[in-house]
Amino acid sequence: MRTTLLYMIMCALLSLSVTSCHKDYNDYTTTAHIALTLPIDGKIETIQYSVKMVDLNSRNTVTQAGETRGTIDIENLFRGAYSIHVEGVVRYVDSDSIAHTSQFRALSDYVSLVGLDDNVVSLEMILMD
Amino acid sequence: MRNRILLLLLLAWHLSATAQVTDSTSTKHEALVEHLSLFNELSVISRTNPAMMETAYQYSLTNFHLTADWQKMSEPFVLQKGTGHFTAAMKADSYVRLSENTAVWGKASYTTGKKYDIKWNSVADYDLLEPDVLGDTVGGSTRMECYAFEGGYGTHINSWHVGGEMLFRAEQEYRKVDPRTRSIVSDLTLRAGVGYDISHYTLDFGMQGNIYRQTNSVDFYKPLGSVPEYQLMGLGEVYTRFSGDINDLIFKGGGIKLQLGLAPHYGNGVIANAWASQHSWQRVARLLNSLPLTTLYNKEVGLRLGWERKGDIDYAMWGDYQFNRRSSDQHIAGTSSSQIYPVIAHLTMYKNYIINTSVTAMVGNQGTTSWVVKVRGGYSGNRQHFVHPRRTMKYGHAFGEVMGQLMLHPSKSWTLTTQVDGSYHGCTNNYLLLPLATMEPHFTRMLEHNFNVLKSNFTHAGARLRADYHIGNTRYSIFGEVQYGITISSTHEHQNNLLFSLGVNI
Numbered sequence: 102m103r104t105t106l107l108y109m110i111m112c113a114l115l116s117l118s119v120t121s122c123h124k125d126y127n128d129y130t131t132t133a134h135i136a137l138t139l140p141i142d143g144k145i146e147t148i149q150y151s152v153k154m155v156d157l158n159s160r161n162t163v164t165q166a167g168e169t170r171g172t173i174d175i176e177n178l179f180r181g182a183y184s185i186h187v188e189g190v191v192r193y194v195d196s197d198s199i200a201h202t203s204q205f206r207a208l209s210d211y212v213s214l215v216g217l218d219d220n221v222v223s224l225e226m227i228l229m230d
Numbered sequence: 231m232r233n234r235i236l237l238l239l240l241l242a243w244h245l246s247a248t249a250q251v252t253d254s255t256s257t258k259h260e261a262l263v264e265h266l267s268l269f270n271e272l273s274v275i276s277r278t279n280p281a282m283m284e285t286a287y288q289y290s291l292t293n294f295h296l297t298a299d300w301q302k303m304s305e306p307f308v309l310q311k312g313t314g315h316f317t318a319a320m321k322a323d324s325y326v327r328l329s330e331n332t333a334v335w336g337k338a339s340y341t342t343g344k345k346y347d348i349k350w351n352s353v354a355d356y357d358l359l360e361p362d363v364l365g366d367t368v369g370g371s372t373r374m375e376c377y378a379f380e381g382g383y384g385t386h387i388n389s390w391h392v393g394g395e396m397l398f399r400a401e402q403e404y405r406k407v408d409p410r411t412r413s414i415v416s417d418l419t420l421r422a423g424v425g426y427d428i429s430h431y432t433l434d435f436g437m438q439g440n441i442y443r444q445t446n447s448v449d450f451y452k453p454l455g456s457v458p459e460y461q462l463m464g465l466g467e468v469y470t471r472f473s474g475d476i477n478d479l480i481f482k483g484g485g486i487k488l489q490l491g492l493a494p495h496y497g498n499g500v501i502a503n504a505w506a507s508q509h510s511w512q513r514v515a516r517l518l519n520s521l522p523l524t525t526l527y528n529k530e531v532g533l534r535l536g537w538e539r540k541g542d543i544d545y546a547m548w549g550d551y552q553f554n555r556r557s558s559d560q561h562i563a564g565t566s567s568s569q570i571y572p573v574i575a576h577l578t579m580y581k582n583y584i585i586n587t588s589v590t591a592m593v594g595n596q597g598t599t600s601w602v603v604k605v606r607g608g609y610s611g612n613r614q615h616f617v618h619p620r621r622t623m624k625y626g627h628a629f630g631e632v633m634g635q636l637m638l639h640p641s642k643s644w645t646l647t648t649q650v651d652g653s654y655h656g657c658t659n660n661y662l663l664l665p666l667a668t669m670e671p672h673f674t675r676m677l678e679h680n681f682n683v684l685k686s687n688f689t690h691a692g693a694r695l696r697a698d699y700h701i702g703n704t705r706y707s708i709f710g711e712v713q714y715g716i717t718i719s720s721t722h723e724h725q726n727n728l729l730f731s732l733g734v735n736i
Contacts, residue, residue, distance in 0.1 A: 123508065123527055125578040126559055129617060158562055160470045161619070179618055180575050181562050211565040215575040 131180050133214050135173040135187065136223045137207055142196040145171045150189035157182040180215045191226060204229040258700050258707055259639045261289035266647060268602040268635045269594060272546050275503040275534055276491045279436030280393030281423035284333045284384035292324035295733025303725040307683045309676055310351035310360065317343030336381040346371045350676055352459060353446050354403040354413035359481055361464035361580060362513050362526045362558050364446060366409055366457050367672055376401040391425030391432060409457065410449040417442050430495045438487040442511060448477040461523055464558060464580035465614055465621040466673035469523055471563065478516045485509030497540035501548065506531045521571045522561045529555045546592040556582040582614045600637040619665040625685040627655040649694040660685035687720040698735065707735045
C-alpha cells in the first residue's frame with residue numbers, strides 16, 4: 102500500500118516537472134556596433150553622425166547622434182530586425198594624405214540584431230560630394 | 231454532425247432505460263437532490279478525474295432539455311466580448327449506474343445563437359486566446375453554432391478505481407457583414423485516472439491531454455470599406471509588421487493537466503486536491519507560409535483543502551487557491567524571401583498573473599426537504615504587463631458571496647427547487663500605465679473603457695426556480711426552469727441574464 106502511494110506521488114511530481122518545462126525569453130536587449138567604412142582608400146579622422154534605426158516588426162524607432170572615429174555603439178537596443186539610416190559629416194585623409202570633409206549617408210534595409218551580446222554591422226558610407 | 235447527436239441521444243436513452251433504477255417517485259426526488267445539490271461543488275475538482283466519477287452519484291439520472299439563454303449589457307464590460315448573447319440549445323446529460331461498481335456518463339449538445347456588438351476581436355474563444363487575437367475597430371454581432379460531446383466510463387476493482395473520459399467540441403462563429411470573420415474550432419480533451427483506497431479515503435491521480443485548433447479568416451466584400459485587422463499582442467500593442475491584411479490565421483495548441491486528490495469514502499473527513507497544467511496556443515499566419523507570430527502559454531496551479539461531515543446536518547468548509555501565469559512569446563521575423571520569413575528570435579513580451587483565493591463554508595441537509603446555505607469570501611487579482619513599450623494594468627477585488635438552495639417534495643408528483651444568490655466584489659487596488667504619447671487614440675480608448683469597468687465594484691443578485699413533475703409510476707418526469715441574474719457595476723453599467731429550460735428526466 103505504501104509503495105503504491107509513493108509510486109503515485111512520484112508519478113505526479115515527475116509529471117508536474119514536465120509541465121513546467123517552458124522558459125521565458127527575457128533577454129530583451131543587446132548592443133549594436135555599426136562600423137562605418139569609406140568607399141575609397143583612406144583613414145577616418147572623425148565622423149559627426151545621426152542614426153535612425155527602425156524595428157521592422159514593431160515600427161519602433163531608435164535615434165542617436167554623436168561623434169565617433171568609425172564605430173557607432175548603440176546600447177540597450179531591443180533585439181530584432183532593423184533598418185538603419187546613418188547620415189552626417191566625415192573628415193578623412195585619402196591615400197595621398199590629403200584631408201577631406203564630406204557629407205555622407207549609409208543605410209541598410211535589413212539587419213538582424215538578435216545576438217545576446219554584441220552585434221557588429223558594417224556599413225559603407227556613400228559620400229555625397 | 232446532427233446525426234451523431236441523435237445517435238448519442240439514443241445511446242443515452244438506451245443506457246438509462248437498461249439501468250437498474252427503482253422507479254418510485256421518492257427515488258426520483260432523491261436522485262434530483264443528489265444531482266442538483268450545491269454540495270456537489272465540493273467535489274467538482276475530484277470529478278474531473280474520471281476514476282472518481284464512479285462514486286460521484288448513487289442514482290442514475292438522464293435528462294434531455296431545450297434551453298434559451300439571453301444576456302444583455304447596457305455597455306460591454308469588455309469590448310472584445312460584446313454586449314451579450316442569445317443562444318438556444320438542445321442538450322442531453324446522462325449519468326447511468328450500470329452496476330454497483332461501474333458507471334457511465336455523457337453529454338451531448340447543439341447550441342446556436344448570436345453574440346452582440348463585439349469589437350477588437352475577430353476570433354472565437356476569446357477567453358482562451360486573449361490577448362493574442364486578431365481584431366478591428368468595426369466589429370459587430372456574430373452568429374455561432376456549437377456541437378459538444380462528452381462520454382466517460384468509470385469502475386472500481388477491489389481497491390482500485392479506474393476511469394476514462396473524452397470531451398469534444400466543434401464550433402463555428404461567423405459574421406455575414408463586413409468584416410466577415412469566420413472561425414472554426416475543434417477542441418478534443420482526453421482524460422484518464424486511477425484511484426486507490428487507503429483506509430476510508432481514496433487517493434486519486436488523473437491526467438488530461440488537450441488538442442486545440444482554430445482556423446480563422448476575415449474577409450471584406452467592399453474593398454473600399456475595409457479596415458485594418460490588427461494582430462493584437464496585449465494591452466493594445468500590435469504586431470505592426472503583419473497587421474493590416476494578414477487575415478488568415480490558425481491557432482493551434484493544446485496541453486496537459488495533472489491532478490492529485492484525496493477524498494473520504496462516506497463524506498466524512500478531509501478533502502484535498504492539487505493540480506497543475508500547462509497549455510499553449512500558437513498563432514500562425516497561413517498567408518505567410520505558416521509563419522508563427524506569437525505563442526501564448528497558460529500555466530496553472532491550484533490547491534483545494536477542506537473538510538466535510540455528513541450526518542443529520544451536513545457541513546463542509548474548504549479553501550481554494552488558484553494561480554495562473556499567462557505569457558506570450560513574440561516570434562521575431564527576419565527578412566522575407568519569396569514570402570518565407572525566418573524566425574530569428576523569440577521574446578516574451580506579455581505577462582499576466584491571475585490569482586483567485588477563497589474560503590467557502592456550507593451547511594445543509596439532504597432529505598425530503600433539502601436545504602443548503604453557502605458563504606464564500608476571497609480575493610481575485612489580475613496583473614498584466616507588456617515589456618516594451620512598457621504598459622501595465624492591474625486590478626484586484628475582495629469579494630463576498632451568499633447562496634441558498636431549497637428543494638421541496640410537496641407531493642408525490644412534484645419536486646421544487648429554488649435558489650437565490652447575492653455577491654459583492656469591491657475593488658481594492660487598480661493601476662494603469664500606458665505610453666500615451668505614442669499610442670493611437672482608439673487603442674487608448676479601448677483600454678480605458680475595459681479598465682474602467684474591470685476596476686469597478688460589482689453587485690450581483692440571482693434567482694433560480696425549477697419544478698419537476700413526476701409522471702405517475704413511470705420512470706419519466708418533466709421539468710421547467712427559469713433563472714435570472716443581474717450584475718450592476720459602480721460605473722452604473724448593468725448586465726441582465728435570463729435562462730429558460732424545458733426538459734424531461736429519465
